[in-house]
Amino acid sequence: MASLKSKYQLAWWKWLGVIIMLYVIIGGLAIPLNPGILSITPQNSRTGDTVLISVTGYNTNFLSEKKIDAYLKVDQYYGIKSLYSDALSDNSIHFAFAIPQQLPTNQKQVPASLIINSAVDGAFVLPEGLFIENKDIGRISDNELRQLPEKYFTNNAFRFPYRNILHETIRNTFFHVALWFAMFILLIFSVVYSVRFLITKDFDYDHKSSSYTKVAILYGILGIITGMIWAKFTWNTFWTNDVKLNMTAISILIYLAYLLLRTSINDEDKKANVSAVYNIFAFVALIPLVFVIPRMADSLHPGNGGNPALGGEDLDNTLRLFFYPSIIGLTLLGFWMTEILVRFQRLKHKIYLYHETNV
Amino acid sequence: MKQMYKICIAFILIFTLNIQSLQAQTNTMDFLRSTGKIYTVIVVIVVLFIGIVVFLKSIDNKLTKLENLIKNEQ
Amino acid sequence: MVDVNKVRQIILKDWKVESRQSFAIYGILLFAATTVFIVFKSFNSINPREWSILLWIILLFSGLNAVLKSFLQEKKETWSYYYTLFNPIEILISKLFYNFLFLALLFLLITILMNVFMGNPIRFLPMFISGNILGIIGVSIVFTFVSLVSASIDGSHHTMMAVLSMPLILPIILLSLKVTQVSTGLLVDTSIYTDIWLLFGIDILLFGVVLILFPYLWRA
Numbered sequence: 001m002a003s004l005k006s007k008y009q010l011a012w013w014k015w016l017g018v019i020i021m022l023y024v025i026i027g028g029l030a031i032p033l034n035p036g037i038l039s040i041t042p043q044n045s046r047t048g049d050t051v052l053i054s055v056t057g058y059n060t061n062f063l064s065e066k067k068i069d070a071y072l073k074v075d076q077y078y079g080i081k082s083l084y085s086d087a088l089s090d091n092s093i094h095f096a097f098a099i100p101q102q103l104p105t106n107q108k109q110v111p112a113s114l115i116i117n118s119a120v121d122g123a124f125v126l127p128e129g130l131f132i133e134n135k136d137i138g139r140i141s142d143n144e145l146r147q148l149p150e151k152y153f154t155n156n157a158f159r160f161p162y163r164n165i166l167h168e169t170i171r172n173t174f175f176h177v178a179l180w181f182a183m184f185i186l187l188i189f190s191v192v193y194s195v196r197f198l199i200t201k202d203f204d205y206d207h208k209s210s211s212y213t214k215v216a217i218l219y220g221i222l223g224i225i226t227g228m229i230w231a232k233f234t235w236n237t238f239w240t241n242d243v244k245l246n247m248t249a250i251s252i253l254i255y256l257a258y259l260l261l262r263t264s265i266n267d268e269d270k271k272a273n274v275s276a277v278y279n280i281f282a283f284v285a286l287i288p289l290v291f292v293i294p295r296m297a298d299s300l301h302p303g304n305g306g307n308p309a310l311g312g313e314d315l316d317n318t319l320r321l322f323f324y325p326s327i328i329g330l331t332l333l334g335f336w337m338t339e340i341l342v343r344f345q346r347l348k349h350k351i352y353l354y355h356e357t358n359v
Numbered sequence: 360m361k362q363m364y365k366i367c368i369a370f371i372l373i374f375t376l377n378i379q380s381l382q383a384q385t386n387t388m389d390f391l392r393s394t395g396k397i398y399t400v401i402v403v404i405v406v407l408f409i410g411i412v413v414f415l416k417s418i419d420n421k422l423t424k425l426e427n428l429i430k431n432e433q
Numbered sequence: 434m435v436d437v438n439k440v441r442q443i444i445l446k447d448w449k450v451e452s453r454q455s456f457a458i459y460g461i462l463l464f465a466a467t468t469v470f471i472v473f474k475s476f477n478s479i480n481p482r483e484w485s486i487l488l489w490i491i492l493l494f495s496g497l498n499a500v501l502k503s504f505l506q507e508k509k510e511t512w513s514y515y516y517t518l519f520n521p522i523e524i525l526i527s528k529l530f531y532n533f534l535f536l537a538l539l540f541l542l543i544t545i546l547m548n549v550f551m552g553n554p555i556r557f558l559p560m561f562i563s564g565n566i567l568g569i570i571g572v573s574i575v576f577t578f579v580s581l582v583s584a585s586i587d588g589s590h591h592t593m594m595a596v597l598s599m600p601l602i603l604p605i606i607l608l609s610l611k612v613t614q615v616s617t618g619l620l621v622d623t624s625i626y627t628d629i630w631l632l633f634g635i636d637i638l639l640f641g642v643v644l645i646l647f648p649y650l651w652r653a
Contacts, residue, residue, distance in 0.1 A: 198649050250603055251600075253599075257596045257597050260596060261582070261593070261597065265585065265586050270585055273649065273650070274582055274586075276649075277650050280642065280646060281642055281643070282601065284638060284639070284642045285575070285601045285604070287638070288634070288635045289603070
């Protein structure tokens with residue numbers, strides 16, 4: 001009994017999990033975002049006009065500088081520099097632009113990105129913020145509109161990146177995305193224990209395998225709910241025909257079927273055996289999904305169609321500093337919950353065996 | 360049976376809340392979108408927390424049942 | 434290790450049992466035919482997209498019944514008798530092959546019926562055949578495995594079978610559907626051959642896993 005007690009006392013990894021999650025929650029909420037542009041008015045203009053654009057910034061310090069330059073970037077070389085700037089407050093500023101008669105493209109509607117180059121805040125951009133109606137379609141010489149600055153200011157403050165649409169919800173990366181990674185780690189453990197059960201027929205491995213799956217399902221369901229909330233406030237819909245959403249829905253379905261399978265078999269021996277076999281098969285059948293489903297349609301998720309979130313430049317170093325610990329922390333918490341479940345199932349199994357031998 | 364009763368009550372509550380919130384929905388949405396949608400992050404964290412608590416509570420209930428079983432045996 | 438003769442014997446035996454109670458096999462064929470007719474009457478005109486989707490949906494639901502039956506009809510005594518005669522891999526291969534043949538027959542029948550009632554949208558026949566045969570192989574592997582699993586539960590086998598197998602065959606169905614749609618000229622996809630290879634890979638993968646896992650299920 002004494003050995004049992006020492007084995008189950010709050011082990012170091014449980015503390016570690018809790019501390020890491022605290023670090024993620026506090027750090028992930030406390031560190032501010034980089035400055036960015038929330039919105040601009042007007043959003044349409046015509047060639048030959050002089051427009052006054054009022055910009056609403058986010059986390060910006062427009063008042064701390066006398067003159068801020070802004071650029072309307074039409075393509076790689078062409079940019080229109082602002083005539084003057086007029087800061088009303090830290091988060092609000094006016095720019096005046098004189099848009100020339102002709103633009104270097106044959107498009108009817110020319111999208112232009114608004115770049116604000118501030119010495120204090122660094123350079124930040126609103127992609128395709130202003131649409132310029134091209135009245136005279138025709139080319140002009142390359143030199144006239146080369147007004148883009150030679151160098152942009154950089155902001156080296158320790159901050160999370162600012163993304164359009166996402167805004168502050170970029171912090172959800174630590175809670176929603178990390179949940180999926182933790183879920184898959186738990187599922188891998190579950191499969192490993194299923195294999196070990198089939199080899200050794202030791203019931204302890206069955207307890208472990210099924211407990212890992214249960215916690216993984218909890219994470220999966222939480223992941224879907226948090227994902228739906230996030231989607232509602234960024235893509236404005238709870239559910240899309242999105243690739244990753246549907247893939248996770250399928251994997252949750254498969255593992256709920258696994259739980260159903262377990263409850264529908266009464267004989268303990270058979271239950272452990274059949275569910276271990278099904279678990280391995282289900283995991284292997286999930287692998288092709290990873291390759292197949294992305295081929296079916298475009299995704300709103302990272303890496304598809306220029307969407308903001310994970311991957312490439314989007315997961316920058318400041319995000320990494322919290323994202324990876326979050327995966328580890330959630331996995332450790334999952335291990336903890338699994339351990340409690342395993343201990344419960346061991347107890348139940350002992351009582352079951354006691355009944356078997358005494359009846 | 361008691362469980363079913365509880366679930367039914369929860370569902371009714373959720374649906375009535377939904378009907379009520381239909382009118383207030385635009386307001387809530389605006390609130391959750393304010394200040395750079397930071398409240399969405401808060402909601403996500405709260406959901407995570409509630410989910411884990413509900414899970415722990417279910418294990419708690421199962422353990423109580425087991426304890427009662429052992430008590431009755433003795 | 435695997436005796437082809439023994440495999441053939443089991444398949445022949447299955448076929449004999451099946452033909453003795455011929456109402457079962459005709460029942461499934463009739464079920465498929467009726468469904469096709471109902472679909473034809475309710476849609477009136479049908480475009481290639483719906484055509485390809487319905488083809489697979491009808492195949493799945495009529496095939497589900499058929500495959501489940503092939504394992505449930507064996508009694509416990511028969512299993513233990515098999516156990517002494519054959520090794521598990523022989524039985525697995527024969528069952529897989531039998532189910533594949535049955536599903537392929539069903540698929541052929543449904544395709545012909547849908548051609549008769551709703552016209553023929555297929556433009557590239559080799560692609561249609563190769564993609565769908567690979568799809569049917571995958572589906573028959575999953576169905577065979579799941580029917581084995583659901584044979585061991587207490588309760589409703591049919592519900593369990595559907596619940597367990599539908600999410601598992603989803604990648605196969607999605608790929609086969611895509612191949613079917615490309616073969617009807619509905620979609621144009623240059624990487625369709627990658628899809629066919631992917632389907633082939635999935636089949637091999639699933640077959641390997643079932644081969645490894647079957648002995649464990651079998652002993653139970």
